[in-house]
Amino acid sequence: MxxxxxxxxxxxxxxxxxxxxxxxxxxLLGIGVTRETGFMDVIISVETDEIVEASRALRDDEDxxxxxxxxxxxxxxxxxxxxxxxxxxxxxxxxNVTVKVFLSxxxxxxxxxxxxxxxANWLEREVAEMFGIKFSGHPDPRNLLMxxxxxxxxxxxxxxxxxxxxxxxxxxxxxxxxxx
Amino acid sequence: MAITPADPAAVPVESPVTAPEIxxxxxxxxxxxxxxxxxLAPTQYVPGKALYKQILPGIxxxxxxxxxxxxxxxxxxxxxxxxxxxxxxxxxxxxxxxDLDRFGIVPWPSPRQSDVMIVAGTVTKKMAPSVKLLYxxxxxxxxxxxxxxxxxxxxxxxxxxxxxxxxxxxxxxxVYVPGCPPRPEALIDSFIALQELxxxxxxxxxx
Amino acid sequence: xVEVLSQTSDxxxxxxxxxxxxNVGPQHPSTHGVFRMxxxxxxxxxxxxxxxIGYLHRGAEKLCETMDFRQGIGFMxxxxxLAAFNAELSYVMAVEALADxxxxxxxxxxxxxxxxLNRLSSHFMFxxxxxxxxxxxxxxxxxxxxxxxxxxxxxxEVSGDRMMYxxxxxxxxxxxxxxxxxxxxxxxxxxSAQGIDDFDSLLSExxxxxxxxxxxxxxSAERAIALGMSGPSLRASGVDMDIRRDEPxxxxxxxxxxxxxxxxxxxFDRYYCRVLEMRESIKIISQCLDRLAPxxxxxxxxxxxxxxxxxxxxxxxxxxxxEYGVYMVSRGGNRPYRCKVRSSCLSNLQxxxxxxxxxxxxxxIIILGSIDIVLSEVDx
Numbered sequence: 001m002x003x004x005x006x007x008x009x010x011x012x013x014x015x016x017x018x019x020x021x022x023x024x025x026x027x028l029l030g031i032g033v034t035r036e037t038g039f040m041d042v043i044i045s046v047e048t049d050e051i052v053e054a055s056r057a058l059r060d061d062e063d064x065x066x067x068x069x070x071x072x073x074x075x076x077x078x079x080x081x082x083x084x085x086x087x088x089x090x091x092x093x094x095x096n097v098t099v100k101v102f103l104s105x106x107x108x109x110x111x112x113x114x115x116x117x118x119x120a121n122w123l124e125r126e127v128a129e130m131f132g133i134k135f136s137g138h139p140d141p142r143n144l145l146m147x148x149x150x151x152x153x154x155x156x157x158x159x160x161x162x163x164x165x166x167x168x169x170x171x172x173x174x175x176x177x178x179x180x
Numbered sequence: 181m182a183i184t185p186a187d188p189a190a191v192p193v194e195s196p197v198t199a200p201e202i203x204x205x206x207x208x209x210x211x212x213x214x215x216x217x218x219x220l221a222p223t224q225y226v227p228g229k230a231l232y233k234q235i236l237p238g239i240x241x242x243x244x245x246x247x248x249x250x251x252x253x254x255x256x257x258x259x260x261x262x263x264x265x266x267x268x269x270x271x272x273x274x275x276x277x278x279d280l281d282r283f284g285i286v287p288w289p290s291p292r293q294s295d296v297m298i299v300a301g302t303v304t305k306k307m308a309p310s311v312k313l314l315y316x317x318x319x320x321x322x323x324x325x326x327x328x329x330x331x332x333x334x335x336x337x338x339x340x341x342x343x344x345x346x347x348x349x350x351x352x353x354x355v356y357v358p359g360c361p362p363r364p365e366a367l368i369d370s371f372i373a374l375q376e377l378x379x380x381x382x383x384x385x386x387x
Numbered sequence: 388x389v390e391v392l393s394q395t396s397d398x399x400x401x402x403x404x405x406x407x408x409x410n411v412g413p414q415h416p417s418t419h420g421v422f423r424m425x426x427x428x429x430x431x432x433x434x435x436x437x438x439x440i441g442y443l444h445r446g447a448e449k450l451c452e453t454m455d456f457r458q459g460i461g462f463m464x465x466x467x468x469l470a471a472f473n474a475e476l477s478y479v480m481a482v483e484a485l486a487d488x489x490x491x492x493x494x495x496x497x498x499x500x501x502x503x504l505n506r507l508s509s510h511f512m513f514x515x516x517x518x519x520x521x522x523x524x525x526x527x528x529x530x531x532x533x534x535x536x537x538x539x540x541x542x543x544e545v546s547g548d549r550m551m552y553x554x555x556x557x558x559x560x561x562x563x564x565x566x567x568x569x570x571x572x573x574x575x576x577x578x579s580a581q582g583i584d585d586f587d588s589l590l591s592e593x594x595x596x597x598x599x600x601x602x603x604x605x606x607s608a609e610r611a612i613a614l615g616m617s618g619p620s621l622r623a624s625g626v627d628m629d630i631r632r633d634e635p636x637x638x639x640x641x642x643x644x645x646x647x648x649x650x651x652x653x654x655f656d657r658y659y660c661r662v663l664e665m666r667e668s669i670k671i672i673s674q675c676l677d678r679l680a681p682x683x684x685x686x687x688x689x690x691x692x693x694x695x696x697x698x699x700x701x702x703x704x705x706x707x708x709x710e711y712g713v714y715m716v717s718r719g720g721n722r723p724y725r726c727k728v729r730s731s732c733l734s735n736l737q738x739x740x741x742x743x744x745x746x747x748x749x750x751x752i753i754i755l756g757s758i759d760i761v762l763s764e765v766d767x
Contacts, residue, residue: 040484040700040701040702041701067612067613068612068615069615070615070701070703070710070712070729071701071712071714071727071729073714073725073727073729075716075724075725076725085714087701087712087714087729091612091626091628094633094634096634098701117613117615118613118614118615118737119613119614119615119734119737121737122733122734122736122737123615123733123734126733143441144440144441145440145441145444145766145767146306146342146441146444147305147306147441155340155341155342155446155449156448156449160449161341162339162340162341162449162450162453163338163339163340163341163343163345165333165334165338165339165345166345260416261414262420263420263421263442263443264420264443264445264465264468264762264763265465265468265550265551265763267420268468268469268512268550269549269550271532272532272535272536272539272549275528275529275532275533275536276529276532276533277532277533277536289415289416291414301443302443302445304441304442304443304444304445306441306442306444307413307421307442307443310413310414310442314414336450336461336462336465337445337446337447337450339450339453340445340446340449340450341446342444342445342446343445343446360551361549361550361551363549
C-alpha cells in the first residue's frame with residue numbers, strides 16, 4: 001500500500017519531489033509500490049505481476065500522463081537477483097519517474113509492456129539477450145545485437161568474463177596474454 | 181601511321197622565338213630536332229636518361245613488370261568498406277582537404293571492380309563472414325589495408341568477446357595503420373607504403 | 388542476393404506478380420555504416436522491411452564497468468563519434484551528479500560552446516550524407532567536409548584530437564582553451580553560417596529535391612512519441628520537446644533561442660528542422676561567447692582518483708540525434724557498476740518499419756538517411 005514520502009532526502013537532489021509523489025500516488029491507487037528518492041527522479045518499485053497494470057495507470061492517468069518511455073534497462077545485482085528499470089517521461093506535463101521491478105535469480109521472467117509503449121519492443125529484446133530475462137508476450141523475441149543463433153551467453157551479466165587477448169606471435173615476445 | 185625519320189641532310193628551320201636565358205642550375209634542354217638526335221638501337225636502354233629524349237618519339241620502352249607495377253600502384257581503387265569511426269577519417273582523406281584522388285585513388289562501392297579493401301573500423305564476429313566474402317569477391321591482384329587499432333588487433337574493444345581481435349584473422353593484410361583513428365596523413369602514408377610494396381613485389385605473372 | 392517468393396499479390400488481374408526479397412547491406416554504399424535490411428518488395432513498393440543490427444556491437448557498456456570514471460570517457464567518444472562532445476557530456480555530468488561535484492562557470496560555458504559546435508559539425512555531416520542519398524552526388528559531401536574541416540581544426544586546437552576528444556572531465560574540462568579561442572570561434576561561426584546558406588540554397592529550393600522528399604516517410608506525432616523517437620526526427624512531427632529547454636542543464640536556461648518544430652513529419656521536415664537548428668546553434672554560441680569570463684576550469688579540491696558514493700542517476704542531454712542518456716549505477720569505488728547508454732539512434736531506428744512500408748524502394752534509402760543514424764550508437 002502507499003506510504004508517506006520518505007523524509008530522508010539526499011543532499012544533492014535536484015528539484016522538489018513532493019508534487020510528483022502525489023501525482024504518482026493518485027495514478028497508482030490500489031497498486032502496491034515501495035518508493036525512494038533518487039538523485040534526479042523519484043523511483044518506485046513494483047511487483048512483477050503488476051507492472052503492466054501500473055504502466056497502464058501511469059500512462060492513462062490525466063495528471064500523470066507518462067506517454068514516453070525513455071529507457072528500459074536492467075542491472076545485474078549478482079546474488080541479489082536482477083532489476084529491470086523503466087524511465088518514463090511525460091511530454092505534456094514535463095515530469096519523470098523511474099519504475100523498477102526486482103527479479104530473483106530463479107525466476108527471470110516478467111510481462112512485456114510493448115502493448116503500452118511500442119518503444120519497448122527493441123529495448124526489451126536487447127535486455128533479453130544481454131541478461132537472459134524473458135519478457136512474456138513479446139511480439140518478436142529474437143536477438144537484436146547478438147547473432148541470431150546464440151541463445152546461451154548473456155554478455156552483460158556480471159559472471160560473464162572478458163575475453164583474453166590472443167597473442168599469436170611466438171614465444172619470447174616479452175609479454176603474455178594475462179598481463180595485458 | 182608510319183613514322184619516317186626526317187632527312188638528316190635537311191637544313192634545320194630557325195625558330196622565330198628567341199630562347200630564354202638558360203639558368204645554369206637546370207640541365208641543358210635539347211635544342212635540336214628529336215629526329216636528328218642520335219638514335220639508340222631498340223635493345224639499348226641507358227638507365228638514368230629520359231627515354232623519350234633518346235629514341236623515336238611516341239615509343240617508350242620499359243621492363244614489363246615495371247609498367248605493370250607502376251600502373252597498378254597509380255590507380256588503386258579502394259572498396260568503400262567503412263565500418264566504424266575510422267570510416268569518417270577515411271572519408272576525410274578522400275575529400276578535398278586531404279585529397280586522395282591525386283594518387284589515382286577513387287572510392288568504388290563494388291567489390292568486383294576494386295583493388296584495395298580498407299578495413300576501417302572494428303570487425304565483430306557477426307560481421308566477419310561478410311568481410312571474408314567481400315574479400316573473396318574481389319578479383320586479384322588485391323590488397324588489404326587494415327586501418328586503425330580495431331582492425332589491427334581489436335583496439336580498445338579487444339577484451340569483449342564479440343569482437344574479432346584483428347581483421348588479419350579472416351583476410352591477409354598488407355599494410356597496418358596504427359591510430360585511433362589514424363590521421364588522414366597516416367592513411368596517405370599507408371597508401372604510399374602500399375605503392376612501394378607493389379613496386380617491390382612486382383612480377384609479370386601472378387600477383 | 389534476390390530470392391523470389393511464391394506469394395502472389397492480389398493487385399492486378401492480368402499480371403501475376405511475385406514479391407522479391409531484397410537484401411540491402413551490411414556493405415552498401417548508402418547504409419551509413421554496417422546496417423542490413425531485408426525488404427520484401429512488390430514491384431517498386433516496399434511491403435515489409437526487417438532491419439538487422441548488431442554488426443558493430445563492441446560492448447562499450449560492459450567495458451565501461453571495468454574502467455574508472457576517466458577512462459570511460461574514451462568509450463563514450465567512440466560510441467557517438469560524430470558528436471563526441473555531446474556523448475562525453477552526458478557521461479561526465481552523470482559522474483558529477485553522483486559525486487556531487489560543482490562545475491566552475493567557465494567550464495560550463497566552454498562545454499556549451501563545444502557541444503553546440505559539435506552539433507554543427509554533426510549536422511553538416513548529415514547534410515552531406517543526405518544530399519548524397521537523394522542523388523545530388525558529390526557536391527553536398529564536399530561542401531559538408533569543407534565546413535567540417537574548419538570545425539575539426541578548431542577542436543584539434545582545443546583538445547588535441549580530430550574526433551575522439553576526451554576533453555570533458557568530471558568536474559570541468561581537462562585544460563583551458565587556447566588564448567585565441569574566442570576569435571577562432573567567431574571565425575568558424577562566420578564560415579559555418581556561410582556554409583549553411585550554401586546548403587540551403589543548394590538543396591532546400593531545388594525542385595527535384597523537394598519532389599523527392601516532401602510527402603515521403605511521414606509519421607504522426609502520437610506514433611513518434613509512442614515509438615520513443617527523440618531529437619529533430621521527433622520535432623519534425625510537431626512534438627515540442629527539447630531537453631535543453633524542458634530540463635535545462637549547463638546554462639541553457641540563461642540563453643534565448645527557439646526550438647524548431649515541423650508540420651508534417653516527412654523527410655523534408657526532418658531535413659529542414661536540422662538546417663534551422665544549426666542557425667539556432669550559432670545564436671547560442673554567440674551568446675555564450677559574450678558570457679565567457681576568465682576563471683578556474685576544475686574545482687579546487689579534485690581528488691586524484693575520483694570515487695563516488697553509492698547511488699544511481701539517469702542523466703539525459705540533447706545530442707544532435709536525440710536524447711542521449713547515461714544511466715549510471717555506482718556501488719562506491721572508482722568505477723561504475725552499470726553504465727547504460729540510452730541511445731537516441733536505436734529508438735529512432737525502431738520507426739523505420741513504419742516509415743518505409745508503403746513507399747518506393749528508392750525512398751527507403753532516403754528515409755533511412757533522414758533518420759540520421761550512427762551505427763556505433765545503435766549497437767554500442
